Amino acid sequence: ALAPCVLAGAFLMKVEAGVESSIWSVLSSVCMTAMVVIQSSSMFMAVYLATGVVDKHYDELAKPREEHRQVEELTKREEAYNQAYKQATDWGKLHIFRKILLLSTTAMMLLQGFMFAFFDELCFENFAVNGKISAPLDENGLGNNAWNIVKSPFGYFGIGLFFAASVLHFVIVKDLQCLAKREHASMLQTTGGEKVTPQILGAPLS
Numbered sequence: 001a002l003a004p005c006v007l008a009g010a011f012l013m014k015v016e017a018g019v020e021s022s023i024w025s026v027l028s029s030v031c032m033t034a035m036v037v038i039q040s041s042s043m044f045m046a047v048y049l050a051t052g053v054v055d056k057h058y059d060e061l062a063k064p065r066e067e068h069r070q071v072e073e074l075t076k077r078e079e080a081y082n083q084a085y086k087q088a089t090d091w092g093k094l095h096i097f098r099k100i101l102l103l104s105t106t107a108m109m110l111l112q113g114f115m116f117a118f119f120d121e122l123c124f125e126n127f128a129v130n131g132k133i134s135a136p137l138d139e140n141g142l143g144n145n146a147w148n149i150v151k152s153p154f155g156y157f158g159i160g161l162f163f164a165a166s167v168l169h170f171v172i173v174k175d176l177q178c179l180a181k182r183e184h185a186s187m188l189q190t191t192g193g194e195k196v197t198p199q200i201l202g203a204p205l206s
Helices: 002-014 023-056 058-062 066-077 079-088 096-118 154-191
Strands: none
Touching: 002 023, 023 058, 066 079, 079 154, 096 154
16 A cells, blocks of 8 residues: 555646646546555455454453463552542533533534634645745745745634644643542542552553
C-alpha cells in the first residue's frame, strides 16, 4: 500500500495550480483508490486469519502462562481503583459544573470538526500540495506568508475551538483522576485494603 500512496503524491505534484481536471489528477485518484482497496483487503485478511487461529486453538490460548502472571497480578491490584474511577465518574453523581465542562468540550470539538469538514472554504484558502507559498492568493498561493492559509474569522474561530476543547479535555481528565483517587482512598479506609498506585501502560498516574 506504500507504493500507491507515493505515486498518488507524485502525480499530485504534476497537477498545475488552478487546474481541477487533468490526467495527473485522475492517476492520483486511481492510486488512492488502489491504496484504499489494498489496505482494506489487508485489514480484513488479517482479522480473518487471526479469528481463525483463535477459534482453532482457543483452549490452548486460554491457558494461563507465566509471562501473563505479572499482568494478571497488576490487573487484580488495580481492580479497586478501576471500580473507584467508575463510581467517581458516574454521570448521575457528577457535579453540575463538571457536566457543563464535559458537554461544552464535546460540543466545541464536534463544532470545529463540522466546520472544517463542511465549510473548509470559509476556513482555509484554496492551497494544494503542489501550490507555491510565494504565489499570490488569487493564483492559489499564500502571498509568501504561510499563515494566510487560515481565513479570518471562521478559520481562526475553528482553530480556537479546537485549542480550547483540548485544554478543557486535559483539565477534565486531571480532575476526574483526582476524584477517582479520593474515592479510592475512601474505599481503602472502609475495607482496609492495600493502597495501589494506578498505572497506565506501566507509568504511574501522578
